[in-house]
Amino acid sequence: MLKLRCFLHSAILVLVLLVSTNSFAVEKEYMLKAGFLYNFARFSQWQNPLDENTNFTLCSPDKNFVDIADTALNNRTVKGLPLVNKYITLDASSIKQCNMIFITSDTFEDWIKTELLIHKNILVVGENDEFIESSGHIRFFLSSGKIRFEIAPQNLKSDGITMSSKVLRLARVVGG
Amino acid sequence: MKISQHSLWTLFFVSPILIADPFEDSDLDLNALMEMDVQVTSAMKRAQSAFDTASSIYVLSKEQISKSGANSVPEALKMVPGLIVRQLDNNQWAISSRGVASRFSSKLLVMIDGQSLYTPKFAAVYWESLNVPLYDIERIEVIRGQGGLLWGSNANNGVINIITKNSIDTRGGYVNATTGSQLNLDANLRYGGDISNIGSYRVYGHIKNSNASKKGIFLTPSDTAKQHSFGIRADFTPNDEWSGLFQGDVTKSELGQNYRGVIDDTNVNMSFSGDVERTDSRIMARLENRMSPDANQMLQLSWFRQDGNQEFINENFESIDIDYQMNFIYESLQLDWGLSYRYSKISFDDSLFLESDKDLDNLQQFGGLIQAQYNIIPDTLDFIIGTKFDHNDLTGWENQPSARLVYKPLENHLVWSAVSRSVRTPTLIEFNDDYKVDGTTVLEALGTSTGVKAIDEYTIATYLNGNDKVDSENYVSYELGYRFNDDYWSVDFSAFHTDAENIAVISSNTNPAQFLPALGLFQAGLFQQAAQALTSTRIDLDVVSVGETTTDGFDVVLAWQIMDKLSTELGYSYTKITYDLPSGTVPTIGFDSTNRQIFTKVNYSLEDHNIFATLRVENSDAYVSDNYTTLDLTWNYQITPTWSTAFSGKNLFAGSHIEYANTSETYTLPNYIDESISFSITANF
Numbered sequence: 098m099l100k101l102r103c104f105l106h107s108a109i110l111v112l113v114l115l116v117s118t119n120s121f122a123v124e125k126e127y128m129l130k131a132g133f134l135y136n137f138a139r140f141s142q143w144q145n146p147l148d149e150n151t152n153f154t155l156c157s158p159d160k161n162f163v164d165i166a167d168t169a170l171n172n173r174t175v176k177g178l179p180l181v182n183k184y185i186t187l188d189a190s191s192i193k194q195c196n197m198i199f200i201t202s203d204t205f206e207d208w209i210k211t212e213l214l215i216h217k218n219i220l221v222v223g224e225n226d227e228f229i230e231s232s233g234h235i236r237f238f239l240s241s242g243k244i245r246f247e248i249a250p251q252n253l254k255s256d257g258i259t260m261s262s263k264v265l266r267l268a269r270v271v272g273g
Numbered sequence: 274m275k276i277s278q279h280s281l282w283t284l285f286f287v288s289p290i291l292i293a294d295p296f297e298d299s300d301l302d303l304n305a306l307m308e309m310d311v312q313v314t315s316a317m318k319r320a321q322s323a324f325d326t327a328s329s330i331y332v333l334s335k336e337q338i339s340k341s342g343a344n345s346v347p348e349a350l351k352m353v354p355g356l357i358v359r360q361l362d363n364n365q366w367a368i369s370s371r372g373v374a375s376r377f378s379s380k381l382l383v384m385i386d387g388q389s390l391y392t393p394k395f396a397a398v399y400w401e402s403l404n405v406p407l408y409d410i411e412r413i414e415v416i417r418g419q420g421g422l423l424w425g426s427n428a429n430n431g432v433i434n435i436i437t438k439n440s441i442d443t444r445g446g447y448v449n450a451t452t453g454s455q456l457n458l459d460a461n462l463r464y465g466g467d468i469s470n471i472g473s474y475r476v477y478g479h480i481k482n483s484n485a486s487k488k489g490i491f492l493t494p495s496d497t498a499k500q501h502s503f504g505i506r507a508d509f510t511p512n513d514e515w516s517g518l519f520q521g522d523v524t525k526s527e528l529g530q531n532y533r534g535v536i537d538d539t540n541v542n543m544s545f546s547g548d549v550e551r552t553d554s555r556i557m558a559r560l561e562n563r564m565s566p567d568a569n570q571m572l573q574l575s576w577f578r579q580d581g582n583q584e585f586i587n588e589n590f591e592s593i594d595i596d597y598q599m600n601f602i603y604e605s606l607q608l609d610w611g612l613s614y615r616y617s618k619i620s621f622d623d624s625l626f627l628e629s630d631k632d633l634d635n636l637q638q639f640g641g642l643i644q645a646q647y648n649i650i651p652d653t654l655d656f657i658i659g660t661k662f663d664h665n666d667l668t669g670w671e672n673q674p675s676a677r678l679v680y681k682p683l684e685n686h687l688v689w690s691a692v693s694r695s696v697r698t699p700t701l702i703e704f705n706d707d708y709k710v711d712g713t714t715v716l717e718a719l720g721t722s723t724g725v726k727a728i729d730e731y732t733i734a735t736y737l738n739g740n741d742k743v744d745s746e747n748y749v750s751y752e753l754g755y756r757f758n759d760d761y762w763s764v765d766f767s768a769f770h771t772d773a774e775n776i777a778v779i780s781s782n783t784n785p786a787q788f789l790p791a792l793g794l795f796q797a798g799l800f801q802q803a804a805q806a807l808t809s810t811r812i813d814l815d816v817v818s819v820g821e822t823t824t825d826g827f828d829v830v831l832a833w834q835i836m837d838k839l840s841t842e843l844g845y846s847y848t849k850i851t852y853d854l855p856s857g858t859v860p861t862i863g864f865d866s867t868n869r870q871i872f873t874k875v876n877y878s879l880e881d882h883n884i885f886a887t888l889r890v891e892n893s894d895a896y897v898s899d900n901y902t903t904l905d906l907t908w909n910y911q912i913t914p915t916w917s918t919a920f921s922g923k924n925l926f927a928g929s930h931i932e933y934a935n936t937s938e939t940y941t942l943p944n945y946i947d948e949s950i951s952f953s954i955t956a957n958f
Binding site: 125126128129132133135136140168169170171172173224226238239240241242243244245247263264267269271 | 294295296300301303306307308309310311439441442467470473508510512513516518561563566569
């Protein structure tokens with residue numbers, strides 16, 4: 098009986114170990130994704146010139162991601178403009194301040210609710226299965242532990258953005 | 274001028290990114306980001322961050338492979354400092370590290386995407402029939418020495434793990450054709466695409482037709498090759514938690530070969546030329562599950578079959594491997610564990626010079642491994658301890674523990690040390706087979722002349738007998754390494770000392786009583802009858818596990834980014850192996866020897882042109898060959914984004930030379946290796 102109890106304790110401990118996620122691991126994934134976002138910004142063309150802005154603004158409704166991006170992309174510039182990471186709430190006035198938005202899986206439910214918001218001229222990137230169907234432009238996915246992405250050129254075009262062939266070549270191209 | 278770290282030969286390391294630090298410029302390159310693993314746990318059977326690995330590791334990058342002009346995996350391996358890569362003829366290779374390379378016993382574990390190519394018949398692989406499209410290789414990880422606990426068994430001298438590209442990264446077409454002085458045609462075709470929104474695939478084909486060498490040792494060379502391959506890989510990623518991989522390859526080879534064997538009553542090794550027909554097939558399926566960002570598991574099923582037919586030897590080998598591995602991190606502890614099972618089916622027809630004395634036609638092996646890595650001082654000191662334990666049908670349970678320490682006193686500096694034990698289970702040649710080898714003359718056997726020429730020159734039938742008293746070879750290694758890495762320089766140094774016992778050696782086990790009738794007739798002056806009586810005698814040589822060896826050495830590799838478009842790599846390797854054998858025994862493979870290698874690589878790019886050169890100075894007394902210096906030089910020209918050409922010279926400087934002349938080794942008969950040139954044209958679309 099004692100042995101059984103010990104076994105159960107061990108099994109529970111292992112389960113606890115497995116479901117507990119250390120922040121280190123999450124940080125690494127978002128740090129890499131921040132690197133991809135920086136590249137998407139570099140290799141995209143906005144129909145409305147960015148010159149009127151003083152910054153290139155990467156927004157996210159996920160505070161955790163914004164903190165990681167602040168570290169990862171410290172002192173970077175995009176098209177000659179300082180890159181600023183901005184934590185926003187998903188409403189029309191906030192979104193207008195952004196050149197690019199990253200919707201994390203924790204904020205995807207909120208994003209769906211804001212689907213009808215106009216995000217013309219804003220590059221919209223996510224990581225959930227239905228993100229492209231929710232008028233997203235680029236969606237991250239994982240393949241054998243590495244980050245890959247799919248792009249919906251039609252969605253991009255209708256929102257006034259074109260992506261360089263250098264990035265398109267690496268992407269899985271999908272319909273909107 | 275700040276030079277990107279990424280171009281530093283990719284540092285022969287997959288360099289780690291530091292979490293909570295801003296990105297380096299080089300790591301922000303899109304291609305670099307795509308190579309990085311999301312998981313913080315190291316992927317099984319792969320070194321995630323070579324810089325942090327507590328073993329002597331070298332990562333051969335896809336950029337180096339593509340620029341080198343190599344046409345086969347062994348040719349690509351010539352670019353790995355410290356690896357012994359010797360060519361027997363235009364098809365056969367002897368490859369190892371930290372020991373003696375041999376065609377039949379290199380004690381090196383070779384894998385493709387974690388699928389073992391090890392055959393239990395002998396401790397080596399058939400390099401000549403191995404087909405892996407070089408243009409679809411992501412990287413080749415080479416571990417010198419026995420740092421391969423997670424990789425598998427029989428990795429005493431090292432591990433070579435060939436990692437192929439995910440098919441999502443090889444969508445589109447690829448066509449390549451090469452011709453040259455030695456190679457009539459080597460042509461490749463690959464096409465890849467998406468499988469809906471859940472996966473991707475590629476299919477490829479390869480044909481090769483090559484000439485024989487110009488000069489042989491005993492016979493006119495016949496080492497031509499005709500090869501056809503077909504393969505497929507598909508990757509599935511239905512969601513971020515699960516991914517699957519399926520791949521298969523069939524390669525048919527017709528290889529000309531000079532070889533030797535004892536086939537008649539003369540009992541003397543005869544030399545032959547003949548063709549070997551080989552068919553190698555392999556299938557592998559893998560399922561990976563990301564349980565959380567810091568826990569993952571993997572199940573891999575593999576099937577491997579080799580059929581080889583030639584005039585005196587017909588062999589079939591088949592294996593099925595099932596591997597399950599899981600790893601996770603909890604706070605400062607990373608735990609890796611796994612289970613494995615291997616079933617091998619062996620059919621080796623008895624031939625004139627080879628017979629099996631036990632009916633061993635299948636072997637099973639099962640076991641597990643566990644490794645714990647504890648971060649004692651955050652970002653500074655790690656302790657790794659683990660063991661691999663498994664059971665095999667020949668020697669029962671085996672245990673292979675190791676303990677490692679990784680110390681980072683300063684950023685960019687790393688010191689590691691390791692103590693490990695590994696075993697090599699006997700091969701079937703050592704355990705099961707009786708091999709008729711070159712006979713022994715009476716003069717050689719007695720050491721003195723009988724005064725009768727006919728008797729002195731009579732060659733007594735001689736057999737090398739494997740037997741079930743052979744033990745596993747047992748290796749204990751002590752290693753120490755240091756790495757340094759900055760924007761311009763990197764240094765990788767490792768030193769080792771390995772004590773081995775139970776080394777298989779050869780001991781005479783001849784029954785002297787069988788010679789008494791011949792002796793009696795000789796003493797009676799009946800010389801003709803005495804010679805006749807000798808025909809019923811034999812000399813038996815048994816494989817016995819009584820040898821000991823000591824191996825010492827070091828490897829140092831220095832990479833230097835001289836300017837943005839020019840990088841170099843310099844290496845020096847030293848290995849000294851000493852046998853300690855009881856009197857009356859001789860080694861099976863190798864003998865007291867010292868191996869030295871000087872190594873230089875240069876990579877220079879100018880707009881659409883690139884020059885890539887590898888110079889090796891091989892100095893060794895282990896292969897009964899002269900020392901030699903070879904240069905492999907390739908000029909690559911990117912004509913358009915789609916079309917490119919390359920012009921290569923291989924084995925330059927060395928002239929016609931012998932790389933491997935251990936002709937005392939049964940069966941093997943090498944040729945002179947020639948300088949050669951080749952021209953290739955490639956389209957990527």
